[in-house]
Each structure stands twice: as C-alpha cells, then as structure tokens.
Amino acid sequence: MDRDYTCRVFLNSLFLMLQMQPSTSSDSAIESFIAQLQNICGTGSELESKYLGSTDQRRRSRAWSSLFMFMPWILQWSNLADFVDWLFVRLKSEILPATRHFVEWSLALVLVRCPEFRPLLWRHLKNFRGKAHITISLCTVSLFVTRKRYQEHQFLTDLCDSLTPWLTCNHFTVRAYAQWVLYTAWQLADRDVVKSTGLTAIAPLVNFLVENPECQRHREQFYLEYALSAFDVEEDLTIDYIFSGHGQLQGYTTDEIISSHAFGRVLLTAPIAIPLLNETRKTIYDLWQKKALQLPVQVDDPTSSNVVQRKGDVWSNHEVDFSIPFEKSQKVPRLPLILAASLLEKPENLGGLSRTCEIFGVETLVLHSMKVTTEAAFQSLAVTSHLHLPLLEVLRRNLPEFLTAKRREGYTIVGVEQAESSVALNHASIPERIILVLGNEKGGIPPNILTLCDMLIEIPQSGETRSLNVHVSGSLVMWEYIRQRLDTGNVREIA
Numbered sequence: 001m002d003r004d005y006t007c008r009v010f011l012n013s014l015f016l017m018l019q020m021q022p023s024t025s026s027d028s029a030i031e032s033f034i035a036q037l038q039n040i041c042g043t044g045s046e047l048e049s050k051y052l053g054s055t056d057q058r059r060r061s062r063a064w065s066s067l068f069m070f071m072p073w074i075l076q077w078s079n080l081a082d083f084v085d086w087l088f089v090r091l092k093s094e095i096l097p098a099t100r101h102f103v104e105w106s107l108a109l110v111l112v113r114c115p116e117f118r119p120l121l122w123r124h125l126k127n128f129r130g131k132a133h134i135t136i137s138l139c140t141v142s143l144f145v146t147r148k149r150y151q152e153h154q155f156l157t158d159l160c161d162s163l164t165p166w167l168t169c170n171h172f173t174v175r176a177y178a179q180w181v182l183y184t185a186w187q188l189a190d191r192d193v194v195k196s197t198g199l200t201a202i203a204p205l206v207n208f209l210v211e212n213p214e215c216q217r218h219r220e221q222f223y224l225e226y227a228l229s230a231f232d233v234e235e236d237l238t239i240d241y242i243f244s245g246h247g248q249l250q251g252y253t254t255d256e257i258i259s260s261h262a263f264g265r266v267l268l269t270a271p272i273a274i275p276l277l278n279e280t281r282k283t284i285y286d287l288w289q290k291k292a293l294q295l296p297v298q299v300d301d302p303t304s305s306n307v308v309q310r311k312g313d314v315w316s317n318h319e320v321d322f323s324i325p326f327e328k329s330q331k332v333p334r335l336p337l338i339l340a341a342s343l344l345e346k347p348e349n350l351g352g353l354s355r356t357c358e359i360f361g362v363e364t365l366v367l368h369s370m371k372v373t374t375e376a377a378f379q380s381l382a383v384t385s386h387l388h389l390p391l392l393e394v395l396r397r398n399l400p401e402f403l404t405a406k407r408r409e410g411y412t413i414v415g416v417e418q419a420e421s422s423v424a425l426n427h428a429s430i431p432e433r434i435i436l437v438l439g440n441e442k443g444g445i446p447p448n449i450l451t452l453c454d455m456l457i458e459i460p461q462s463g464e465t466r467s468l469n470v471h472v473s474g475s476l477v478m479w480e481y482i483r484q485r486l487d488t489g490n491v492r493e494i495a
C-alpha cells in the first residue's frame with residue numbers, strides 16, 4: 001500500500017519535472033508517456049467501463065490524473081488536433097463520472113485557450129441525433145468554457161446558437177443542462193455584451209428560467225455539484241485538486257487520495273508545470289465536500305428526481321485490495337461462461353463459487369460487491385482462487401441491464417432455479433455462450449430476472465429438503481456444461 005502511494009507520487013512528480021527541460025529527447029519521452037496513458041484511459045468497451053471491477057476503474061482513473069500532469073505541455077503540442085479528436089471519441093464511451101470529468105475538463109481547457117477548436121464543439125452540439133449522455137457532457141464543456149469566456153461576444157453568440165435548440169429537448173436532464181448553461185451565461189455576461197449577442201434574442205426564454213419556480217428548484221441541484229457550479233478549469237488545475245479534491249468530491253476511498261504535501265516533499269523547490277495548491281480554491285471545494293456529506297443519503301431509486309448527481313457509486317463501496325493483481329492469470333483457457341452471482345449474499349457461497357469457477361476456467365465471476373473478497377469467510381473457501389479469476393462488480397440493481405447487454409453480445413441467459421418452466425438438468429442441452437444466473441440464498445431469483453432468462457435449469461431433487469445450497473447448484477450446472485463439451489472434445493485442456 002505504502003509502496004503504491006510512494007510510487008504514484010514519484011512517477012507523477014517525474015512527469016511534472018520532465019516538462020521543465022524542453023529538449024527533443026524529453027519531448028519524445030513525453031509523447032510516449034502520453035500515448036501509454038491514452039491507451040490505459042481508453043481501454044474497455046462502453047459496457048465494461050460501466051461495470052468492470054473496481055481495480056480497472058482505479059487504474060483508468062489513475063491514468064487520467066497522470067495524463068493531466070502533461071496538460072500544460074499538451075496544450076502547446078503540435079499534435080493537439082489529434083488529441084482533441086481523441087477526447088471527443090472518449091466522450092462517447094467514457095461512462096464513469098469520475099473519469100468523464102477529466103475528459104470534459106481537458107476539452108474545456110483546450111477550448112478556453114485555443115478558440116480555433118471551438119467550431120468542433122458547436123458542430124458536435126448541432127448533432128441532434130446524438131446520445132443524451134454525450135449532449136450532457138457537451139453542455140458541461142460549454143459551461144466550463146462559459147465561466148472563462150462570458151465576456152467574448154463571438155463565443156456567446158455561438159453558444160446561444162448551438163444550445164438554444166436543446167431548451168426544447170424532451171430528455172429532461174439534457175434540457176436542464178442546456179437551461180443551466182444559458183442561465184449561467186446570462187448571469188455572468190455584462191449587459192452591454194448581452195445586447196450585441198444572440199442572448200438578446202432569447203431574453204424572454206431566460207426571463208422564464210429566472211422567474212419560474214420549477215426552474216429555480218432544478219437549479220438548486222446544479223448549485224450542489226461543485227463541478228457544475230464552482231469548478232474553474234484553469235484555477236483548479238492544481239496537484240491538490242487532481243489528486244485529492246476531485247477524489248474527495250467523487251467519494252474515492254482514502255487510499256486513492258494523495259495529499260499535495262506528499263508531492264511537496266518530493267519536489268521540494270523544483271520548478272513544476274502545475275501548481276501544487278491554490279488555497280482559495282481548496283477552501284471552496286472543501287466547502288462543497290462538506291456540503292455533500294451533509295446531504296441526505298441518496299435512495300437507490302433510478303426515477304428519483306436528482307438529475308445532476310455526477311458521482312459514481314462504485315468507489316465508496318469497498319476497500320482496495322492491492323494484493324489482487326491488475327492482470328489476471330491467463331494460464332487457464334477461459335470458457336465462454338459467465339457466472340452471475342450478484343444476487344448471492346453469503347461470503348461462504350461466493351468464496352466457494354470463486355474456487356469452483358477458477359478451477360473450471362470460467363470467463364468471469366460477477367459479484368454484487370468486490371468488498372466480499374476481503375472477508376475471512378470468503379477467503380476461507382476461496383483460498384487464493386479469486387486472485388486468478390476475472391471478477392466483475394455488478395450491483396444487484398444493475399443486474400437486469402447487465403444481462404440484457406450481455407445478451408446483445410451473444411450470451412444466452414440461463415437461470416438456475418426450480419421454476420414451472422425449468423428444464424431438468426439431465427434433459428438440458430446447454431448453449432455454448434452462456435451467462436448463468438444463481439438465486440439469492442433466501443429469495444431465489446426474483447421475478448423480474450426470471451422473466452429475463454432465455455432458459456431455466458433445475459436440478460432434479462428427491463429428498464425432503466426444499467432446495468440445494470446455491471454453490472452446490474451452480475457447481476453442478478457448471479460441471480454439466482463442461483461435461484457436454486468434454487464429449488465433443490471442445491475443452492480438452494481442462495480434462
């Protein structure tokens with residue numbers, strides 16, 4: 001742990017200092033570091049970035065903060081145009097709020113400093129067929145730039161031109177964001193600047209936003225989010241915000257957060273490309289962090305009216321276990337079988353399944369929370385199997401969405417349950433690519449997930465006891481899946 005922390009401080013300090021010695025050799029070193037970091041930031045499909053286990057999220061979040069160490073250099077890079085294109089592509093697939101913030105931030109920095117790239121933003125905003133989450137990010141980028149460039153006539157005119165159509169969007173959150181950006185521009189701009197821009201034309205609309213109580217109520221949610229109400233793309237470009245403030249606002253576990261003092265001790269008085277700290281800014285984001293802590297806990301309700309919450313729910317869920325290597329063992333040939341165990345609760349069952357899955361070479365074991373792997377009860381059954389098996393964290397409430405996404409990738413959803421429509425295991429012909437769903441120890445598989453299953457398998461019983469243990473059930477079905485392939489010689493390596 002300590003070594004991990006020290007390593008991050010030293011490496012990122014090196015990145016900072018590298019830029020202070022302009023030379024062709026440092027430039028090519030920087031370029032190759034940037035390429036590596038871009039690679040890590042960009043790994044994972046849209047689905048994976050949403051669900052992949054926390055280790056991967058941490059890695060990508062770390063890569064983004066390190067990439068920011070090069071930001072002063074990047075802003076003057078001859079390859080800046082390619083980098084900007086890459087950022088727009090990342091907006092499409094960067095799902096995690098924590099890393100998405102870095103994408104929006106970098107784009108806004110470029111657009112604040114280099115007006116020649118702004119037409120790209122307007123062009124993207126005029127794609128009315130774009131996905132909602134992209135439009136929301138484009139609004140956020142516009143907002144960040146607005147805070148710095150509200151006095152510029154051309155900027156305000158283009159902003160109104162591109163954002164006004166979104167005031168009529170049927171998607172509630174998109175509409176709320178567009179309103180918030182235009183409202184902010186209106187509040188910041190001088191009246192005589194307003195008079196000569198597109199803002200005059202939409203004055204009646206803005207008056208509505210100002211006066212209407214519903215709009216006022218929605219605005220309160222924007223004020224609660226630091227990024228949307230107080231964040232400053234230039235002044236917050238400090239080591240302290242990147243490695244500490246941002247993580248605290250996002251609810252990272254404390255071991256992910258690095259204090260700027262640690263950098264201070266390493267860098268001493270060495271000149272660096274990014275300031276360590278801006279005390280004024282720190283006071284402001286600390287204040288927001290305290291505000292966030294005082295807020296009532298969010299209920300798990302996707303229909304809840306909070307539209308602007310930008311915090312992921314993955315970080316605070318669990319502690320890190322750095323004994324889990326980033327790259328899982330590739331020694332075992334993996335079967336196209338995913339075991340979805342998010343509904344299970346008992347660490348003993350999950351530990352046992354981890355061992356069975358690892359031994360059989362299952363593709364991935366899906367858990368509700370990675371935290372369980374740190375429990376003694378889990379480890380006593382798992383032994384060290386979980387260190388060699390790809391684990392994935394999918395919250396119980398996200399399971400239906402995850403299953404349907406996997407079905408689109410070609411997996412058949414197979415529920416293991418005693419149900420009316422279940423096929424007996426001895427009569428079941430199990431498809432090649434499957435995602436096996438096991439039920440909760442008490443409640444089994446809930447109806448909303450049962451109906452999602454393409455096939456249900458039941459293990460014939462004859463004793464008095466009502467049901468089998470869930471680990472045993474899962475293991476029997478997995479063995480039958482393998483047995484059916486042993487016959488065809490498909491999994492000879494395992495035999």
Ligand SMILES: C[S@@+](CC[C@H](N)C(=O)[O-])C[C@H]1O[C@@H](n2cnc3c(N)ncnc32)[C@H](O)[C@@H]1O
Pocket residue numbers: 416417418437438439440441442443444445457458459460461466467468469470471473
């Ligand atoms: C202990 S059972 C759940 C309680 C069960 N619904 C009951 O009423 O007794 C937990 C899980 O084990 C699996 N299971 C247990 N017995 C099974 C059987 N005979 N066939 C298939 N799955 C079984 C299912 O996935 C089930 O959801």
Ligand SMILES: *[C@@H]1O[C@H](CO)[C@@H](O)[C@H](O)[C@H]1NC(C)=O
Pocket residue numbers: 232235278279280281
């Ligand atoms: C620190 O932040 C304050 C408030 O945003 C700002 O006025 C000031 O210029 C910043 N200082 C530096 C050195 O950037």
